[in-house]
Amino acid sequence: MKPFRLFHFDIKTLGNYGDTLLFEAVRQLFHGYNDRGSFRFHGSTNLRDVVGPKLVSALNENYDAIVIGGGGLFLSDTNPNERSGWQWNCSLDLLEKIDIPIIVFAVGNNRFPGQKDFSPKFVEHVNLLAEKSIFFGLRNRGSVETIKEYLRPELRDKVVYQPCPTTLSSYLFPDIHAASREPKRELSIQALVGKRQTAAGFDKEAIYDQCFEALNGLRSKGWNISSFSNARGDNAFAVDMRETLASDEHHKLFGSKNIFQALDFFARTPLVVGMRGHAQMIPFGLGTPILSLLVHNKLKYFLDDIGFPEFCVDVRRANFAGELIDKAEYIYENYDAVTSGFERARAGLMDLSISNLGDIYKALGGRGQKKKFVPMSPFERYLAQQGYNSQLRLEELKRAEEVLVREPA
Incomplete structure (x- = not known):
């Protein structure tokens, strides 16, 4: 047929x-x-x-x-x-x-x-x-x-x-997927609090400040920190992060005619933190642990669907920096269990x-x-x-x- x-x-x-x-x-x-x-x-x-x-x-x-x-x-x-x-x-x-x-x-x-x-x-x-x-x-x-x-x-x-x-x-891309990996204190983060989020009551300055506090706290524990952008709007957070934390490592994933190239980044990064849906779904699909910064219901929906609701961080909570640090440390300390659960x-x-x-x-x-x-x-x-x-x-x-x-x- x-x-x-x-x-x-x-x-x-x-x-x-x-x-x-x-x-x-x-x-x-x-x-x-x-x-x-x-x-x-x-x-x-x-x-x-x-x-x-x-x-x-x-x-x-x-x-x-x-x-x-x-x-x-x-x-x-x-x-x-x-x-x-x-x-x-x-x-x-x-x-x-x-x-x-x-x-x-x-x-x-x-x-x-x-x-x-x-x-x-x-x-x-x-x-x-x-x-x-x-x-x-x-x-x-x-x-x-x-x-x-x-x-x-x-x-x-x-x-x-x-x-x-x-x-x-x-x-879909088994040659890119890393079937086994070693836990590392290393993460990359994407964040965007734009007009839509601000209109919904999200406080951009407060959220970014808490993110930077968490990232600084993780760096003091030996974490290597970088940022990435799935789209142009994500670059502003990366600029603020560089100025606040003197963190120069940034990965621009959009704009390339090599449409599969960014998969390598998601596959090799030990932990991905993000606010965009596909900044979470793509790394998950390649076996990479994720933490979601909740600015849209779709992030929570996804974590509920895969059975990991605890990996959601509600950025409307005051002083969520400590929660973000604790969850990143938990993933590092339980890396094999988390990646097996994702699999x-x-x-x-x-x-x-x-x-x-x-x-x-x-x-x-x-x-x-x-x-x-x-x-x-x-x-x-x-x-x-x-x-x-x-x-x-x-x-x-x-x-x-x-x-x-x-x-x-």
């Missing part, structure tokens, strides 16, 4: 490393399933671009199914639009005209604390999307429960848990993902699906990377042309 032809609504970008990796990880997970015999992605486009009637016709005529996701796409103020009320820029009318199966895969409810609720347009759109989908998988159980609240009762059971494929990185959790997520892919394959009419998962080789990843960058360049040129057309002569 020939592999099913898939079209991917994704986001290709070098500006946020989480987004850079996650959509490619989705494709690699589908491709590797069932000894590479079940799925092939034959096309993609940026999900934030307007979906037009020509594209819908092309989808219906040339593909077996479309995949939307993953990522925190259920968010109204990134790519705000009147068509859907969330990031996928497809109108209700054109969504209705899509005749091929729809797969919503590892998408998250990304509403920030204190952010206004979704619009009535979103409610109408997400209900139609759920109605038309053969699979509606969200990346954490918190998203599963909160999105169900917007759906009609008869649609709620369609919403299931599908982890972000970045949490499966040891299976078991990751295996459970992989088993669930393979089961979900089996359900998708069966829903599309597939038969025979008990063969092993086969990851890409380093050379195949190189080819995928070249394709990624070529497609990104084409999308950038397309947008530039559209801007020129709109501008008056």
